[in-house]
Amino acid sequence: MNRKKIGLFLGVLVFIIFLMLPVPQGLNREAMISAGTALLMAVWWMTEAIPVFATSFVPLVLFPLFGVLKSKEVALSYGHNYVLMLLAGIIIAKAIESQNLHKRIALLIINLIGVNKKKIILSFMISTAFLSMWIANVAVALMMLPIGLSIIKKEEIDNPDSKFSLALMLSIAYAASIGGIGSLIGTPPNLVFAGIIESLYPEAPQITFSDWMLIGLPLTVVLLPITWLYIINFFKIKGSVPGSVGIIKNELKELGRVTTGEKRVFIVFLITSLGWVFRKDLVFGDFVLPGWGSVLGVSKYVHDTTIAMLGVLLLFLVPNGNEKSNKKSLISWKEAESVPWGVVILVGGGYAIAKSFISTGLAEWIGSQITVLENAPTLLIVFLVVLAITFLTEINSNTATANIFMPILATVAIANSTHPFLLMIPATFACSCAFMLPSGTGTNAAIFASEKIKIPEMARTGFLMNFIAIIVITIISYLVVVPFFDLEQIPDWVK
Template sequence: MTNLPWKPIGLAAGGIVFAAMLLFYNPVPENPKVGFMASIAALMAILWISEAIPLAATALIPVIALPLTGIIDAGTITKSYVNSIVFLFIGGFLIALSMERWNLHRRIALNIISAIGKRADLMVLGFMVASGFLSMWISNTATAVMMLPIGLAIISKMEDAFGKERTHGLSLAIMLGIAYGASIGGVSTLVGTPTNLAFVRIFQESFPEAPPIEFGKWILIGIPYSASLMLVVWFLLTRFLCRVDPSLTLDRAVIHKELTELGPLKREEKLVLFVFASTVFLWLFRKDLHIGAFNLPGWSNLWSGFANIDDGTIAIAMALILFVLPAQNDSGAHRILENDAFKKLPWAIILLFGGGFALASGFGASGLSQHIGQGFQAIGEVPTLVLIIIICLSVTFLTELTSNVATLSMLLPILATWAVSVQVHPLLFAIPATISSSMAFMMPVATPPNAVVFGSQRIRIAEMARTGLLLNLIAVVFTVIATYLLLPAFIESPMGDFPDWAK
């Protein structure tokens, strides 16, 4: 089975299904665009799941297919690939690249690990917190790649001091802690993981009249969720799943050696830190913050021109500053960021965003959303809690084997229609699905951090699968609880109310 040529099979299956649906599937005879859009969606789903062609290439299909079928004209659909959410991702990624270029991310990680403690279980917490914090701002892949050698150095020292058998649990917990910490931490902020940004734009496409989902608002859910789940995952890893010996203690010399090699905080690091902190401040306090009865006015109220600014504008403005600020060092760099930064941008992810946004636009413009909604009305009597649990379980385990951005891009337009058809607040379906798309802990292929730590050869796939299965289920429970405890503050209205903007 494992030797089957899945990519050619996926390509052939996609073509056959697409052609068959195009010719024979016409559920609404008076509106053939519904069948056309369903055919395009099925083709993209098969190609994304099988990865028969690159994910980004599949994401470009709407540029050709939607105009040809008359669903959306070319000028309109191409705008899905360049919008404020894409610029938020680009700006945030450029700021993250500046942190990586000047090793600020490494300094932050080492100081967090050093500060939390030298006892073995606290050491694991240190790695998880460091991975989680960095993943809030830079890609979880870069976080895992940077944290891995630090973790391996610590493990090597501990094995030399206490032996491999006694430190096996610690070794496993550190490796998994790096991967899981990066995935959990990425949920905290809109820029922490591509799925969060994909959700924001697809939700806007599905509900143009809905209030915008902003950086400061998202963290009302993201940070409490990530912090509490990280503590529970740490407790389970160190006490039960990996059984870390708490009597083991860390020789801080390893961390001190790494920090000494970095030297004192350089001028370039200070500049990057200032730009980074300023960006976070501007994101957080752009709009009024409502926390219970407390209301903090946002800085965008100071001048009418600021009302036209969004989080993407801030990200690009602060990233541009990094191309202006001078660098003074021996490496030959003249600016904090230079031209090579654009070569490092993940253009495939950016195109994948666009494909998801275009797909959402096509669902609405073709009438497919309405058609799906009519089908969902039959299950309207199922309790909302049960529906949320089903969504969380489905997305969590589906993303163990498929791209989380591609999966979410396919599911969110359907979930939006489903919510409207059963008269449930759309965010009750969309946010649990978005969070669950980052909570795949079982398989090395599920997330880049999982793959990075698996590549260290310190973890067997059976160990990751066994540990990840329980944590997947724990994450589902946490996501459901967070939906009911934290979402009311996010939507600023009773969850039972169906909003006017979704009608």
């Protein structure tokens, strides 16, 4: 019996056991069903018993059938603000890809930084990380892959024993994951965190795009060069790749001059990004720069999703400037239909689980049972959480891991008189830092598909890289996240 069949039956068995178990003191039958559903989904997600996106529909069936939540309440999770923001971000990224702007940006960065082996790896990492802040990580990795392979091909002819191909492939995968941490739409776990906070604590301030960038971008900026140094030293990279300058220049030449479509899609992207950054008042000591939401008097009504959807509408309204093309706007509906809708559903399924944990009292009960963190040093707490989530993500989708653990970590933190962000934000970072196995993140899987790297090589390199990331995340969380959100104090919206 293969893994999928075992997972299918095991998930159902776990759910049935939770239906039959006696209800612990302080819980109710609905909470047991909620827990059983979450574990069933966790098993199916980890074993891929059915497609991971299809598993996300389980709450829509089980919660209404067993009286946990009304159908319309569950359905609202799949149309959550942050679900729609993620969808809009994916469509904007698709338009950038459609106009070939992403490839031009990547090639210009590579051409600018230089083309000896160390610089090639650095330039690939910078361009991949930057694009991954705005475009799906896997899409960026797949876009960078053929450019990287064309350079590797030349190196393998002249130096067949070189480790350069391994180093370059892994640098693309690692940079795509690290870059995704830098913005709220960079990777789904970031939006899972923001949405679950909104679901668990309706009185909490919104986690805005600019909020996340101020904590996520420092981690990206610090971890990326450390990763580069690790890779070039681990593989002892030195020298130059013959003909690499010509390869990059030929790629740029094939793109031709910057098109009208590229210029216009960049303007739409810029409007959307600036709209996100300047929606909320920005405070610099005693100086306050009013956000456009305050200026227009609509702060209470607008959300980052509002700006994201404005960007999407502009893509359909603005002509692409190519009279020879049958497609008149910057993106066609056919292209929009081809975006990975499953990721959006996956995030919605996580929100549904979180909603059931709160409504049944399960989250509060779990938190009250776990008091192991009481009186432990903050730095140790963060380190242990990051360590656990990093290695759990190696065997599970990073989005699924975030969906499962975010509500649990929130209640555990509160039960231990700790700000929920203290556990949730480092854990969210850690969801993007599984570097050992193809199953860890989509970027690892994309690079593994190139057949230029074997699992033992990926695991050996990634094992130490995991610990480097764990240490960096812990330090950045303590030095940046804690003071930014004032995590030493428990806010009123938690109480």
